[in-house]
Amino acid sequence: MAVAYYGIAETEFGPMLVAGEGRRLAAIKFGVDARRMPEAVEALSRELHGTYGLVADERRVKPLIKQLNEYLAGKRTAFDVELDLSWMTPFRRRVMEECAKVPRGQVATYADLARRAGSPTAYRAVGRTMATNPVPIVVPCHRIVGSGGGLHGFGGGLDMKARLLALEGARLA
Secondary structure (H helix, E strand, O other), X not given: OEEEEEEEEEEOOEEEEEEEEOOEEEEEEEOOOOOOHHHHXXXXXXXXXXXXXXXXOHHHHHHHHHHHHHHHOOOOOOOOOEEOOOOOOHHHHHHHHHHHOOOOOOOEEHHHHXXXXXXXXOHHHHHHHHHOOOOEOOEOHHHEEOXXXXXXXXXXXXXXXXXXXXXXXXXXX
8 A cells, every 4th residue: 555645735725635745646635724634534545445545744745735835826837746546447537537638727518528538428427526536626627617617516615616717717608
């Protein structure tokens, strides 16, 4: 079992748990401060299906936190991280890979993502995959919108989704 270290990133979008090491990113969870850390780490272990042993060490995730803060402050337009999605089902992995291809400043619909992932009728499953995205912002599930162009579901809330899209210069229908 691989180890993922974790710490809290104090960002312009609120506190977030960041897990990984160096350039290897395992997870980002919204709204996690020191008080919520124990329950968030327990939930994260379940969400990652036990792929990582989670160990508190903010120093080991400092480079990841720095990139996240730079991105959210508008000082960085892309991430230089390594992601391991091998633990996901093949369908979820394809959806995540297709989501990662949606360019900054643009949006796609859940149905678009289902087609791109090779399962054109699986837009609800795409929605579930986006809802359980372990690395939001980096795999930009905030760029996925409803078929009418409206904002739907986001772990950080619709206000954060709108703020992220505005930060990236996206125009909504």
